Amino acid sequence: MALHPTIDLSELDTQIGRLFMAGIPGTKLDSRTEALIRDYCLGGIILFSRNIEDPVQLATLCSELQQTAMKHHGIPLFLAVDQEGGRVARLQEPFTRFPGNEAVGAEPMAVERALEFAEVTAVEMTLVGLNMDLAPVVDVRRGDPEKHLEGRTFSDDPNRVSELGQTVVRGLQRNGVMAVAKHFPGLGKTALDPHYHLPTIHLETDEMNGINLPPFKAAIEAGVSGVMTSHAIYPNMEPALPATLSSKILMGILRERLGFKGLIITDDLDMGAIKKHWGVAGGALESFQAGADILLICEDQTGVAESITLLRKKIIRGEISGSRLHESLGRIRKAKSKFLKKQRKVSLKKVRAYFDI
Secondary structure: OOOOOOOOHHHHHHHHHHHEEEEOOOOOOOHHHHHHHHHHOOOEEEOOHHHOOOHHHHHHHHHHHHHHHHHHHOOOOEEEEOEEEOOEEOOOOOOOOOOOHHHHHHOOOHHHHHHHHHHHHHHHHHHHOOOEEOOOEOOOOOOOOOHHHOOOOOOOOHHHHHHHHHHHHHHHHHOOOEEEEEEEOOOOOOOOOOOOOOOEOOOOHHHHHHHHHHHHHHHHHOOOOEEEEOOOEOOOOOOOOEHHHOHHHHHHHHHHHOOOOOEEEOOOOOOHHHHHHHOHHHHHHHHHHHOOOEEEEOOOHHHHHHHHHHHHHHHHOOOOOHHHHHHHHHHHHHHHHHHOOOOOOOOHHHHHHHHOO
């Protein structure tokens, strides 16, 4: 058996499980989600509108999820939402509502407004037990954005996007919430929605270097915890694979050229762009081999278990090295020690007082 000597077979499932962030079906901890946490030491949970009724219910859910993770493995979960402001905001009233990035970017006091968004959002997320915001979007708008990106980009000026992206990253993280810049290396020119299709984005090298990459570089300089990958093909850099599955883009550009040392997080592997062409488990495998640390599966929990089984098989056969697994586990461990160990216990009393409910 070509197993790496530092891998303990009995712990393999719970090591691989830490690479995954999964969605859950409802507003309470269900038995299937509990089994994923217990059997695989799941790395994180992403919550959507379907999981959130009000601040007290959300705080209770986050608390139960963390207690379950700590009881079984002693390792806290990443608990993430997409809270960008505007139409992509999972936390609705009585959480503070902010306009989307486009509206913020158009304001004369844009930096102050972006900072206010980040600071208030971080306070409210921390209060209910969330610790990761899949924001800011640092795609640079190019012409009329595809419908799924409408209102979500700060500007068509890479300098303005860089400044506002950095402001949001620093404001969130200074207040204890991990920020994730997305969608690397930039979806601003896409004509298709990767939720359904696999877009191809034609960019010359100077466009990529002068427009797409600077906001990611700025986010990295600000210490951003995570960078989320784009499910689009960039033929000038990688003719056949989307960024999510491309080691040339994830390792060659993001790690080596831009010097990013944090978490590479995939966009949802359940999206049509990946699922239709590679399948969820196939996409998870390819993305991990390309350099991703956290594999995001938002809908299909069966896909999480299938992906873990597939990765396990490849590691046991020696087709993925133990050192590759440990690289990602090390980055995940580092992020959790920095951001999750300091987290206060959720207090429903404080939640009720803050939201006056």
